[in-house]
Amino acid sequence: GNSVTQMEGPVTLSEEAFLTINCTYTATGYPSLFWYVQYPGEGLQLLLKATKADDKGSNKGFEATYRKETTSFHLEKGSVQVSDSAVYFCALRSGTGGFKTIFGAGTRLFVKA
Amino acid sequence: NAGVTQTPKFQVLKTGQSMTLQCAQDMNHNSMYWYRQDPGMGLRLIYYSASEGTTDKGEVPNGYNVSRLNKREFSLRLESAAPSQTSVYFCASTQVRTQETQYFGPGTRLLVL
Numbered sequence: 680g681n682s683v684t685q686m687e688g689p690v691t692l693s694e695e696a697f698l699t700i701n702c703t704y705t706a707t708g709y710p711s712l713f714w715y716v717q718y719p720g721e722g723l724q725l726l727l728k729a730t731k732a733d734d735k736g737s738n739k740g741f742e743a744t745y746r747k748e749t750t751s752f753h754l755e756k757g758s759v760q761v762s763d764s765a766v767y768f769c770a771l772r773s774g775t776g777g778f779k780t781i782f783g784a785g786t787r788l789f790v791k792a
Numbered sequence: 793n794a795g796v797t798q799t800p801k802f803q804v805l806k807t808g809q810s811m812t813l814q815c816a817q818d819m820n821h822n823s824m825y826w827y828r829q830d831p832g833m834g835l836r837l838i839y840y841s842a843s844e845g846t847t848d849k850g851e852v853p854n855g856y857n858v859s860r861l862n863k864r865e866f867s868l869r870l871e872s873a874a875p876s877q878t879s880v881y882f883c884a885s886t887q888v889r890t891q892e893t894q895y896f897g898p899g900t901r902l903l904v905l
Contacts, residue, residue: 683834711892713892721898722882722896722897722899723835723882723884723894723896724895725893725894728892728893768834768835772892779837779850780894782834782835782836783834784832784833
């Protein structure tokens, strides 16, 4: 079945550091890939998405590229801020999976001033 | 627009008690979902409703029932709560079942003693 694996946290960085959160997936067909973010006390919200191979999703300085050859969708940001402290979830959604969204376990990010 | 709202925000139950978690959306979405979020496991789908009048089991439906009361509201019921149901519960919605981006409520934190 479809699955998502992302790096375990927590990840602790200083402000302005470079961020990478790894995500790999297993899926049949051609899934769409997502990064959702959950700020403290809130629900998940979409951060970015990519719907086909080699697409790059971007938002708020975050980027991720859909790599079919390595089945990966790593999240990156060049310079993190304290306000980026949150839990980040990688996810996929596929028609062959009944259009259900499969989430990774989440990676908590702490950014220190 | 309030988006997706959930009540209550927090609840403590004793083993064997029952309760209903409420969810409503004001975006005129057709599809609604209930997830549970547990540490290290990401979000798992409990039940979903592709459209008004239909409900289907997700990955972890045991111990739960749902009602799609109307297009706006989708409730989750625990008939006899167990400690294993201690979790954070999220409701989400999409315009249609095939739409990719999900919109989440703020969550209900449930503790079963």
